[in-house]
Amino acid sequence: MHEITIAESIIQIAEAKAREQGARAVQVIKLRLGSFTTIVPDALQFAFEIAREGTLSRDAQLDIEIVPMVVHCVVCEAWTQPLQGVCLACERCGFPLEIVSGEELQIEYIEVDSEREGSPWKQCQNESQSRQMC
Amino acid sequence: MEAVPERISVQTNVLNANQQTAAANREYFADQGLFVMNLMSAPGAGKTTLLEATIKALQGRFRLAVIEGDLQTDLDTQRIEALGVRAYQITTGTTCHLDARMVARALDAFPVKDLDLLVIENVGNLICPASFDLGEGLRVVVCSVAEGPEKPRKYPVMFNKAEVVLINKIDLAEASGVDVKELMANVRAVNPNATIFALSSRTGEGMAAWTDWLQQSVAVYGSAASVSA
Numbered sequence: 001m002h003e004i005t006i007a008e009s010i011i012q013i014a015e016a017k018a019r020e021q022g023a024r025a026v027q028v029i030k031l032r033l034g035s036f037t038t039i040v041p042d043a044l045q046f047a048f049e050i051a052r053e054g055t056l057s058r059d060a061q062l063d064i065e066i067v068p069m070v071v072h073c074v075v076c077e078a079w080t081q082p083l084q085g086v087c088l089a090c091e092r093c094g095f096p097l098e099i100v101s102g103e104e105l106q107i108e109y110i111e112v113d114s115e116r117e118g119s120p121w122k123q124c125q126n127e128s129q130s131r132q133m134c
Numbered sequence: 135m136e137a138v139p140e141r142i143s144v145q146t147n148v149l150n151a152n153q154q155t156a157a158a159n160r161e162y163f164a165d166q167g168l169f170v171m172n173l174m175s176a177p178g179a180g181k182t183t184l185l186e187a188t189i190k191a192l193q194g195r196f197r198l199a200v201i202e203g204d205l206q207t208d209l210d211t212q213r214i215e216a217l218g219v220r221a222y223q224i225t226t227g228t229t230c231h232l233d234a235r236m237v238a239r240a241l242d243a244f245p246v247k248d249l250d251l252l253v254i255e256n257v258g259n260l261i262c263p264a265s266f267d268l269g270e271g272l273r274v275v276v277c278s279v280a281e282g283p284e285k286p287r288k289y290p291v292m293f294n295k296a297e298v299v300l301i302n303k304i305d306l307a308e309a310s311g312v313d314v315k316e317l318m319a320n321v322r323a324v325n326p327n328a329t330i331f332a333l334s335s336r337t338g339e340g341m342a343a344w345t346d347w348l349q350q351s352v353a354v355y356g357s358a359a360s361v362s363a
Binding site for chain 2: 002005006009010012013014017018021023027031036037038039085086087088089094095096097105106107108109110111112113114
């Protein structure tokens with residue numbers, strides 16, 4: 001169940017990015033997850049719901065895009081998507097296949113709640129910050 | 135006050151923090167001229183017995199030490215120390231794998247200077263350790279015939295990431311009803327580039343080929359490191 005470690009890393013990365021941008025809350029975290037990883041999407045969703053508690057991502061939705069595995073034979077110049085049972089030797093010539101995609105574990109973007117430029121809240125924040133600085 | 139949803143590009147690998155620590159570990163090992171092997175398998179494949187047999191074959195030829203990873207107990211460390219080899223136990227509690235930070239912390243408490251070979255025996259698990267680079271130079275997966283012939287195809291990521299696959303307990307092949315050739319073919323199906331050794335660490339059959347290979351790899355690495363240093 002290493003999905004909890006993965007979920008915690010996702011939260012930490014999203015948290016750091018959101019704070020850097022001065023956001024109040026993370027609404028969406030978009031993840032690209034390759035099918036040739038050891039991460040189970042359902043288990044990751046479950047772990048994410050536990051890991052997000054008490055963070056800026058507490059109401060966030062984890063949007064997982066599954067990236068299919070694609071392999072390439074440099075000899076036959078063929079690209080294929082192994083669906084059932086991975087074989088990494090070319091079916092035609094037996095040459096070792098190159099993994100083109102399917103190993104992704106990447107946060108693409110986050111969607112955050114921020115304040116519209118010039119909104120009263122933003123001005124108020126700025127004022128209080130400038131007062132503190134004095 | 136009006137909340138506006140805003141999309142912020144991140145483009146960051148989730149395992150970035152682990153990869154950075156692993157890179158730092160790797161650099162440290164390179165500075166020490168130290169060959170590091172990450173030994174992985176399912177629970178009960180015979181990693182520790184195989185490691186004991188490997189140590190007995192290489193003892194006196196190399197200066198080596200072992201970091202053991204387990205959820206609980208220091209039983210494996212005791213077994214290694216009984217051979218007169220320094221060993222350090224990482225107990226992970228409930229975590230099903232070692233990560234680069236655990237290894238970095240272990241290195242603070244367990245000096246690895248003046249060694250030729252460091253073996254890190256990972257937590258027994260064919261899934262999670264595959265995702266966590268520790269900074270090692272060689273990834274070895276042990277698969278015993280008693281687990282059946284299909285394991286490489288069922289756990290392709292783990293077997294695909296290994297440079298060496300050791301098929302253990304071949305003395306039990308007949309009793310387990312397993313064809314070793316079929317098991318080897320399944321390793322090749324998910325990892326055509328793997329170096330495969332079939333052996334039994336209990337009877338010693340096939341062990342010499344593996345330990346000779348390892349000895350040569352450590353020697354080649356050591357001489358390259360001393361040339362560059």
